Amino acid sequence: PTSIMLHLPIHVAAASPLLLRRVASGTRQRCYLPVQSAGCTSIVSHLSTAASSSKNETNTSTSTSKGRSSSNGRKRRLPEDGVKLSHFIASSSSASSNGLGTADEDNSVGPTPMPADLDDDIDASSSSSSVSNLDYLRRQVLNEEDMEEEGADHIAGSRRHRQPTTLKFHLKTYGCQMNVNDSDIVRSVLLNNVNDGGQSSARAMTGSRSCNGSSSSIQFVETNDEMDADVLLTNTCAIRENAESKVWHRLRQLRAHDAKFPLESVRRDGAESIATSGSGRTSNGRRGGKKGKKDRRKRIIGVLGCMAERLKEDMFRDGTADLIVGPDAFRDLPRLIATLSPPDVTSSGRSSMSSSDDLVERAVNVQLSVDETYADITPVRANPGDVSAFVSVMRGCNNMCSYCVVPFTRGRERSRELDSIVSEARHLYDSEGVKEIVLLGQNVNSYHDRSDAAKKARPAPPTKERDFGYRTSNDGFSNMFKLRGGAGYYFADLVEAVADISPELRVRFTSPHPKDYPPELLALMAERSNVCSQLHMPAQSGSSTVLERMRRGYTREAYLQLIDDVRSTIPDVAISSDFISGFCGETEEEHQDTLSLMEQVTYDQAYMFAYSMRGRTHAYRTMSDDVPEEVKMRRLNEVINVFRTNVQHRNESMEVGKIRLVLVEGESKKSRPGKRAFSGRTDQNKRVVFPIEYGTENDRNDEEGLLGQCWSEE
Numbered sequence: 001p002t003s004i005m006l007h008l009p010i011h012v013a014a015a016s017p018l019l020l021r022r023v024a025s026g027t028r029q030r031c032y033l034p035v036q037s038a039g040c041t042s043i044v045s046h047l048s049t050a051a052s053s054s055k056n057e058t059n060t061s062t063s064t065s066k067g068r069s070s071s072n073g074r075k076r077r078l079p080e081d082g083v084k085l086s087h088f089i090a091s092s093s094s095a096s097s098n099g100l101g102t103a104d105e106d107n108s109v110g111p112t113p114m115p116a117d118l119d120d121d122i123d124a125s126s127s128s129s130s131v132s133n134l135d136y137l138r139r140q141v142l143n144e145e146d147m148e149e150e151g152a153d154h155i156a157g158s159r160r161h162r163q164p165t166t167l168k169f170h171l172k173t174y175g176c177q178m179n180v181n182d183s184d185i186v187r188s189v190l191l192n193n194v195n196d197g198g199q200s201s202a203r204a205m206t207g208s209r210s211c212n213g214s215s216s217s218i219q220f221v222e223t224n225d226e227m228d229a230d231v232l233l234t235n236t237c238a239i240r241e242n243a244e245s246k247v248w249h250r251l252r253q254l255r256a257h258d259a260k261f262p263l264e265s266v267r268r269d270g271a272e273s274i275a276t277s278g279s280g281r282t283s284n285g286r287r288g289g290k291k292g293k294k295d296r297r298k299r300i301i302g303v304l305g306c307m308a309e310r311l312k313e314d315m316f317r318d319g320t321a322d323l324i325v326g327p328d329a330f331r332d333l334p335r336l337i338a339t340l341s342p343p344d345v346t347s348s349g350r351s352s353m354s355s356s357d358d359l360v361e362r363a364v365n366v367q368l369s370v371d372e373t374y375a376d377i378t379p380v381r382a383n384p385g386d387v388s389a390f391v392s393v394m395r396g397c398n399n400m401c402s403y404c405v406v407p408f409t410r411g412r413e414r415s416r417e418l419d420s421i422v423s424e425a426r427h428l429y430d431s432e433g434v435k436e437i438v439l440l441g442q443n444v445n446s447y448h449d450r451s452d453a454a455k456k457a458r459p460a461p462p463t464k465e466r467d468f469g470y471r472t473s474n475d476g477f478s479n480m481f482k483l484r485g486g487a488g489y490y491f492a493d494l495v496e497a498v499a500d501i502s503p504e505l506r507v508r509f510t511s512p513h514p515k516d517y518p519p520e521l522l523a524l525m526a527e528r529s530n531v532c533s534q535l536h537m538p539a540q541s542g543s544s545t546v547l548e549r550m551r552r553g554y555t556r557e558a559y560l561q562l563i564d565d566v567r568s569t570i571p572d573v574a575i576s577s578d579f580i581s582g583f584c585g586e587t588e589e590e591h592q593d594t595l596s597l598m599e600q601v602t603y604d605q606a607y608m609f610a611y612s613m614r615g616r617t618h619a620y621r622t623m624s625d626d627v628p629e630e631v632k633m634r635r636l637n638e639v640i641n642v643f644r645t646n647v648q649h650r651n652e653s654m655e656v657g658k659i660r661l662v663l664v665e666g667e668s669k670k671s672r673p674g675k676r677a678f679s680g681r682t683d684q685n686k687r688v689v690f691p692i693e694y695g696t697e698n699d700r701n702d703e704e705g706l707l708g709q710c711w712s713e714e
Contacts, residue, residue: 175237184379236307326366398481476558538578542597574684576605582632
């Protein structure tokens with residue numbers, strides 16, 4: 001692990017004895033922050049020193065913490081967060097062997113604590129010196145009365161295993177196809193989080209929490225009912241302000257509903273715990289607990305994905321979220337949820353923890369990765385019966401367009417190994433009945449497998465190692481990221497390998513960049529009938545000056561040359577695009593250039609939006625969002641109107657009267673009893689809704705039997 005989660009009182013750049021003395025004194029201020037693992041030794045050493053030097057202060061201080069008595073001068077217990085002091089302790093012999101020595105006799109703080117790997121689980125089977133170190137450090141942080149309360153078994157590290165705790169989760173997805181695939185990965189991580197006696201394929205896949213010396217794993221179950229869930233997860237999009245506004249609205253709704261209809265109430269007066277319905281009443285209609293204080297168990301509200309990565313701890317504002325997880329930290333979800341999960345309620349009805357104040361209230365992991373692709377995780381699809389499936393082939397983006405936040409929320413480009421992608425696609429086709437594979441990536445056609453196996457299979461000539469393998473669409477395109485090329489597999493190799501699985505398997509891909517359509521890729525698409533004749537070519541603007549400010553790496557002329565190359569190579573191709581209206585400094589003349597480009601190309605599909613400035617981007621740092629909102633909306637409406645007029649004419653001339661091969665996806669939303677209809681997509685990715693022809697009156701009365709006939713071989 002590259003970081004370790006600790007409870008610290010305030011944001012700190014380095015561990016100081018003063019700040020850590022406040023921890024030892026039991027301050028109520030706490031924050032869940034990452035601390036670099038390189039500093040573990042000094043941090044724990046300071047913690048021991050601070051605890052020792054503040055012992056007298058601790059014994060004489062009084063606590064006014066809510067729900068606790070301070071008359072006996074006891075110090076409040078440090079919160080249980082799933083990260084134990086044992087994670088940082090190694091044997092004293094290892095300390096000596098590393099030449100770190102022991103503390104000065106005049107200012108003895110006991111054996112010098114040594115950092116240990118988070119994967120190391122120090123328990124009763126550990127060496128006696130390790131247990132001694134752990135015992136000593138715990139006694140420095142927790143006073144003797146707390147130690148006696150927890151019992152000798154906890155000091156020794158023994159664990160009493162219990163049955164897995166079951167938590168229900170609900171997952172809602174906003175945004176692009178990549179987010180849909182990410183949600184499938186999250187679903188797989190949670191549903192496969194089982195306690196198998198230590199035989200899990202990856203320790204990061206197992207979430208556990210420790211309460212008073214006992215350990216219990218969490219078993220997750222998905223539910224479609226939001227208010228039936230213990231954990232409410234929202235996978236988010238940050239590409240535009242409107243997308244984030246929808247998420248904020250949802251989070252506030254969830255928190256308000258959770259406050260009004262909590263999962264359960266737990267009496268805190270020493271009497272029996274009472275589980276209630278959503279209205280807060282017991283099964284006999286009475287409100288639970290006339291005496292004492294109720295501890296209402298809140299649902300855990302989590303934010304995942306791009307918005308979590310962009311805003312980080314700012315997502316905690318107004319108490320709307322408890323859990324923040326970036327797109328590269330999904331493996332850590334079980335552990336983070338375990339630290340936030342409520343105390344167990346035993347069969348006797350009593351909580352196994354003394355107070356919910358000991359629970360961690362917030363958890364976050366937004367660390368981006370340079371190599372995470374989730375290649376070893378098999379996604380669990382929300383709709384396993386769908387005939388089309390997404391397969392992620394790469395993550396991140398290196399293009400650094402001035403308006404785009406993706407490089408900051410998704411990180412740098414990294415590609416999966418070709419063999420793992422082909423294996424997943426083959427399994428979907430052979431075992432799950434999938435008829436269409438959609439290859440996904442933030443910049444999918446810049447795919448480059450640089451693994452050792454790929455370099456060995458496709459080596460680069462020694463004299464052309466830098467230039468080997470990579471070509472832009474034409475000479476008018478350039479790269480912001482210069483380190484492209486070299487040995488390994490490229491996107492054309494991947495498309496060919498997936499298409500070779502079966503001629504009956506359709507292959508699509510999204511979302512590409514116009515610069516990465518080399519001639520060999522276009523030739524492959526023209527040659528293979530199962531590689532769909534549809535290309536997404538986001539122009540963003542028709543003005544060369546705007547494209548330069550956007551740092552797109554091409555001009556209007558280079559883009560139009562690519563359109564000509566595509567249509568001459570793939571005659572029946574359908575082309576879609578993206579357009580942004582009102583980018584920084586856009587003039588009326590530049591806007592007219594966009595309209596003329598749309599008239600000239602006549603797109604089959606387009607995604608059109610008004611510019612929304614995103615924090616951390618190049619435009620945010622160096623430009624001004626100076627186009628008035630009303631001007632943006634007027635220009636956007638003009639772009640939409642031009643597109644609609646052109647696409648109507650194009651469909652009438654290119655589609656009406658033609659026979660198309662349609663992959664039926666299911667019954668149409670427009671289908672009604674007596675007017676049944678199916679829907680599907682053509683090779684050009686155009687949706688077709690067609691009625692079911694009734695042969696006889698019996699067929700009309702027996703629609704269920706008719707559906708069977710429609711799916712027959714004939």
